[in-house]
Amino acid sequence: MHIFVPRETDSSEPRAAATPDSVKRLCRTGAVVSIESGLGSHCHWSDAQYAKAGAEIAESRAAGFEKADIVLRVRKPEEESIGQMRKGAVHASFLDPFTQRDLIEKLAEAGITAISLELVPRTTLAQKLDALSSQHSVCGYYMVVLAAERLGKVIPMMSTPSGVIQPAHVLVIGAGVAGLQAIATARRLGARIEAFDTRPVVKEQVESLGAKFVEIDLGETGQTEGGYAKELTEEQKKKQREGLKHAISRADIVITTAKLFGRPAPKVVTRDMIEVMKPGSLIIDYAVDSGGNVEGSRPDEEVVIDGVRVLGFSNFPGKVAIDASRMYANNLAALVEMMIDPESKELRLDFDDEIIRGCVVTHDGQVVNETVKKAYAEA
Numbered sequence: 001m002h003i004f005v006p007r008e009t010d011s012s013e014p015r016a017a018a019t020p021d022s023v024k025r026l027c028r029t030g031a032v033v034s035i036e037s038g039l040g041s042h043c044h045w046s047d048a049q050y051a052k053a054g055a056e057i058a059e060s061r062a063a064g065f066e067k068a069d070i071v072l073r074v075r076k077p078e079e080e081s082i083g084q085m086r087k088g089a090v091h092a093s094f095l096d097p098f099t100q101r102d103l104i105e106k107l108a109e110a111g112i113t114a115i116s117l118e119l120v121p122r123t124t125l126a127q128k129l130d131a132l133s134s135q136h137s138v139c140g141y142y143m144v145v146l147a148a149e150r151l152g153k154v155i156p157m158m159s160t161p162s163g164v165i166q167p168a169h170v171l172v173i174g175a176g177v178a179g180l181q182a183i184a185t186a187r188r189l190g191a192r193i194e195a196f197d198t199r200p201v202v203k204e205q206v207e208s209l210g211a212k213f214v215e216i217d218l219g220e221t222g223q224t225e226g227g228y229a230k231e232l233t234e235e236q237k238k239k240q241r242e243g244l245k246h247a248i249s250r251a252d253i254v255i256t257t258a259k260l261f262g263r264p265a266p267k268v269v270t271r272d273m274i275e276v277m278k279p280g281s282l283i284i285d286y287a288v289d290s291g292g293n294v295e296g297s298r299p300d301e302e303v304v305i306d307g308v309r310v311l312g313f314s315n316f317p318g319k320v321a322i323d324a325s326r327m328y329a330n331n332l333a334a335l336v337e338m339m340i341d342p343e344s345k346e347l348r349l350d351f352d353d354e355i356i357r358g359c360v361v362t363h364d365g366q367v368v369n370e371t372v373k374k375a376y377a378e379a
């Protein structure tokens, strides 16, 4: 069994799909692990550290792909590497299958078993493999630290002989994994926090972290079977915008993390809402890479609207690449441990297992994932 971990070719991607520690874990499955030279360079992990952990350094990228039974990486494969992989090999990475139909069909045609980390079920059993959660967690932290650095104002209350500083107000819209981590981080910094989410179950979690939940009566919102938010009706969207206006007018920092599974992100902050904000305040749009939560936000740019700065990055996890890589590499190691039979040390994909069934997109020349097939049929 050969596992190959190539370098990421996208110049905006500093993360690595394996760390020296995860290599040790991968080797314990009985597999031969090889990496492309320079894999961990952006995270300060040298080839020598990977070699010490048990990895071989592949002669070349092409040689690594040709030998591999399993390829692990962060981003989707480029066409050249699909051509270099063996029929029947497994490729595990983020794939964005709902917007990457051509790529998915190419992977199927090439006979690759493609695993999309976005499709790992969000269940307790699958937590160790849940790369969306691991990346959202580090980003939730990062967004608050970024905002604190940019704000030009301190976050906690300070009583000094020179005057009393009032705590900064933070509003978090979307309290999933990233939003909850942002709340926890802002709380540790001493901010006064309000938060809102369309899933009512979140209220208790928000309050348990010491934030105030903004109550807006949207009527029935519910959630999908997978625990994701459903898209709001036009009427509900209007009510939400109205309901948030008061909280947003008080906020020094707004962090938006609202996402809809497999769909463009909802616009939760519109121009008229920005207009009620204080000049100098800051909005961090975590959804900027999937359409944006904020009207006017642009990836990797600071846009100033009526004196309010709107910021968002196309690769938030890349801003904290070391820990994002560590966590992602652990997610992949847990996935590999599930796929390699401990006795025979051979690849064993158990399609009766809901995790495997959930995240395998292509197999045996076909698109096999039910959610993806349904989305393609409806397109």
Ligand code: NAD
Pocket: 122, 123, 124, 125, 127, 130, 132, 133, 136, 173, 174, 175, 176, 177, 178, 179, 196, 197, 198, 199, 202, 226, 227, 228, 229, 232, 257, 258, 259, 260, 261, 266, 268
């Ligand atoms: P996500 O990134 O898809 O969305 C982020 C948040 O935005 C969600 O909480 C969602 O409800 C919210 N949202 C969507 N539209 C909104 C709108 N118009 N206004 C305000 N908020 C809006 O979510 P996620 O963080 O990836 O979590 C997805 C689900 O998976 C959640 O239910 C989460 O609890 C669940 N989960 C479960 C486990 C587990 O182990 N059981 C682990 C991780 C996540």
